[in-house]
Amino acid sequence: MSASSTLSRQPAPLAGRRILVVEDEYFLADDIGKTLRALGADVAGPVGHIEDAVKILHDGGILDAAVLDVNIRAEMIFPIARELRTRQVPFVFTTGYDKISISSEFQDVLLLEKPIDLAAMARKLAALIADPRI
Numbered sequence: 001m002s003a004s005s006t007l008s009r010q011p012a013p014l015a016g017r018r019i020l021v022v023e024d025e026y027f028l029a030d031d032i033g034k035t036l037r038a039l040g041a042d043v044a045g046p047v048g049h050i051e052d053a054v055k056i057l058h059d060g061g062i063l064d065a066a067v068l069d070v071n072i073r074a075e076m077i078f079p080i081a082r083e084l085r086t087r088q089v090p091f092v093f094t095t096g097y098d099k100i101s102i103s104s105e106f107q108d109v110l111l112l113e114k115p116i117d118l119a120a121m122a123r124k125l126a127a128l129i130a131d132p133r134i
Contacts, residue, residue, distance in 0.1 A: 009015070013126040020066035021046035022053045022080060022092065024073050032067055035118040039126070048071030049073060053080045065125050066091035070101060070111075078103050090128035092121065 009099045023029035028044035033036075044056045044063060050072055057080065064071070066084055070093050077093070084091050088130045095101065096114040110128070112121055119134050 001007070014122065014129070015040030016042070017064040017129060018044055018062060019061050019125065020044040020053065020068075020084075020089075020091075021075060022048075022072060023067065023069045024048035027071070028094075028114070031118060032116070032121070036067075036125075037123055039091055039122050050075050050080065052078070053077075056083045057083055063087070063089045065089060065129050067121065067125070068093050070097060071089075071094040078106065081109070083107055088132065090125075090132045092124060092128070094121075 010028060012130055014036060016092070017040070019036050021032050021036070021043055023032060023046050026048070029048060033043045044051070044061065045065050046055050047056065063084070066089060068081060068091055070077055081091060081093075093102065093112045094112045094114060095103055099111055102109070102111060110124060
């Protein structure tokens with residue numbers, strides 16, 4: 001049974017929330033999107049290029065949270081993370097690398113190592129939206 005079908009029987013903790021997903025691994029991006037949608041989220045993306053993430057940031061829509069792969073096509077995601085932080089939009093990082101690859105300014109951001117536990121990721125995002133100080 002997939003994570004999204006298991007989650008779909010639970011209340012929709014992300015209902016009405018718009019979540020940006022930046023991930024360049026197609027199947028993982030698709031799985032993250034499906035999981036978040038199963039919980040009621042409106043997914044912005046997923047996108048696999050920094051430029052596309054910038055377009056979403058500037059499309060005038062509200063973002064409630066984001067899931068950011070640290071390394072997108074050999075570019076670091078930190079400019080997107082900085083803008084989200086400025087806007088006080090909570091986010092989590094995903095990576096296949098060590099925490100050492102995270103810029104020191106983002107050491108406080110939750111880092112989910114690949115392979116990602118999608119259900120746990122969704123719970124953590126919902127908790128961050130409810131209380132960004134987590």
